[in-house]
Amino acid sequence: MARPTRFEHFRWLGDKRSMIVHDLDDLTEACGIDDLLASEQFLAFAPDTLAEARNRGYAPCRHCVPRHTEE
Ligand SMILES: [Zn+2]
Secondary structure (H helix, E strand, C coil), X not given: CCCCHHHCCCCEEEECCCCEEEECCCXXXXXXXXXXXXXXXXXXXXXXXXXXXXXXXXXXXXXXXXXXXXX
């Protein structure tokens, strides 16, 4: 699945509605990223890491992040 071009400089994208973080390098259809982008209830992280997302209370998406959950 193609990553959204507007996020070409980010890897991790959080969904404020569900408190889920997605890996833009490994998106799946199940992520519903188009719906998330349409809702505009997303945010990027600084630094752009899974650890930072988790520090902010975001849970890894079970569709695109499972291989990284122990990072
Ligand atoms: Zn996902």
